[in-house]
Amino acid sequence: MRLQGRVTHWNDDKGFGFVYPIGGGQKAFVHIKAFSQSSYRPVDGDLISYDLSSDQKGRYVAKDVRFAGGDAKLTRAYKLKPFGTIFVSMFFISLAIATMVFHLPLTLIGLYLVTSIVTYIVYAIDKSAAQDGRRRTPESTLHLLSFVGGWPGALLAQKKLHHKSRKMEFQVGYWLTVIANCWGLGWMLTTKAGYDFLGYIAKMIP
The missing domain is CATH 2.40.50.140 (Nucleic acid-binding proteins)
Incomplete structure (x- = not known):
């Protein structure tokens, strides 16, 4: 029964x-x-x-x-599931267009890709640690990775791994890092000081 x-x-x-x-x-x-x-x-x-x-x-x-x-x-859950993939895809398409329009170094896209991959891996490790009762990755570390450009990987990890996707306090912090990162990118693309700073970063990368 x-x-x-x-x-x-x-x-x-x-x-x-x-x-x-x-x-x-x-x-x-x-x-x-x-x-x-x-x-x-x-x-x-x-x-x-x-x-x-x-x-x-x-x-x-x-x-x-x-x-x-x-x-x-x-x-509803099935309809919302592709949101992360679509959002991240649109961001990278927009970034590629901006790279061509503003003649930006391709390393900018590479930085986002590499940081996103690293962030996804850290999320996966933290998910495994939560399931096994091992030491967790601090949420401040996850937010820092998102802030420096790993937020696309973090979003995919949240949707794919179902990790940190339901904790409201964490989600608020996460989206603040997304806004801060996108604002910083916009500042670098639209101001002389920002563009010079972007060029300085590009020269530091081999």
Whole structure:
């Protein structure tokens, strides 16, 4: 007999939480791998249906988990999923056009690409550390990487790895770094002092 319950205490970094059955009863541990549909990440309050089982220690565990009446949520999540890829693609296309128009060094694009790759890797390492209970990468380090040009890689990591994508305080800080970085890029492209500074950076790179 399948039960219905609501997700609670969901930790998206680690990919697990608990479910309380509707109408009362024993709470059960639920892991992201137990969900039969993977296009939407659960959040606290989601209504799910599941089979109740137990692990080797006798603790209740939810198996074969499905979102109950969650088609609308799944559809919205699927539509929003390409946003990160589209946003980053448009940025690099715009950057390439600006490079040609303003005769900027190609190293500028290279800097964004390299920094983004490094940032993505750091996010992946932090995601793995969260799941394994190891020492985490400070959020200030993640924000610093975004600020210096790694924000495209950070955005893709958030969408692809589902890491730091639901923590509102972190998201506010992240988008502030995006705004600051883009403002800095605009300053370098539209002012003489900024353009000279950009040229100085380019000369420092072999």
